[in-house]
């Protein structure tokens with residue numbers, strides 16, 4: 001399978017954590033199976049947070065174990081701290097993402113730690129990684145890298161400083177997350193250039209939200225700036241409980257359509273991908289499912305990139 005970009009589906013984590021209802025474990029498995037069958041190379045399947053805080057993710061270990069049985073799938077999970085990372089490693093996740101918020105206020109609200117205390121959690125997590133036989137990749141997701149609903153502007157120098165700190169703490173990869181959807185394409189290019197100057201190709205991807213409708217424009221900007229890894233979620237589910245007013249992720253279906261119609265290979269079958277929405281619609285009949293392409297249907301001239 002030749003892919004020009006790697007799309008990581010984060011709906012089962014970023015999406016389900018925001019919904020009022022809890023998706024039963026068997027339904028999650030069916031949804032993740034459908035997503036994987038469409039050719040998605042990576043799925044962030046769950047989050048190793050205390051079940052008390054997020055009952056939607058209480059079955060994280062079982063979901064990771066199930067996802068590991070799907071052939072060829074790279075299984076990613078989120079962990080808010082070293083304790084969560086230990087659980088994710090034990091469950092066998094291939095990749096563990098730790099959120100490191102650039103905004104101090106968001107960091108305190110989200111994980112009750114300052115950004116620099118989170119760097120310590122990253123360091124502890126990479127030590128656990130080094131001691132484990134499976135050696136999963138540790139990614140640091142720099143949250144609120146483009147703006148914060150609490151603080152407003154986030155200093156680009158802080159994004160760069162924390163990216164360096166994450167790599168020094170042993171992170172394999174660093175991603176830039178527009179948790180609040182406040183980024184614009186020029187800013188995306190500028191921040192990517194600034195971070196890459198310091199950590200090179202350890203900067204791998206972007207995690208974008210669509211709060212102000214600039215999600216796809218920002219994804220294209222990141223692609224043009226040279227990044228090749230993109231998070232998105234089916235039907236645009238998602239958000240952050242501690243970023244008030246932020247809405248869902250960029251829609252996987254629309255992102256795949258943009259790339260494929262540009263001739264950029266994603267390795268994803270858009271028809272199969274869209275079929276996965278039915279499972280969501282059945283599970284959450286009252287939740288809005290987003291996406292321009294699913295609403296319009298694929299145009300007659302659409303051909304997947306070859």
Ligand code: ZN
Pocket residue numbers: 014179207209238239240249
């Ligand atoms: Zn997110």
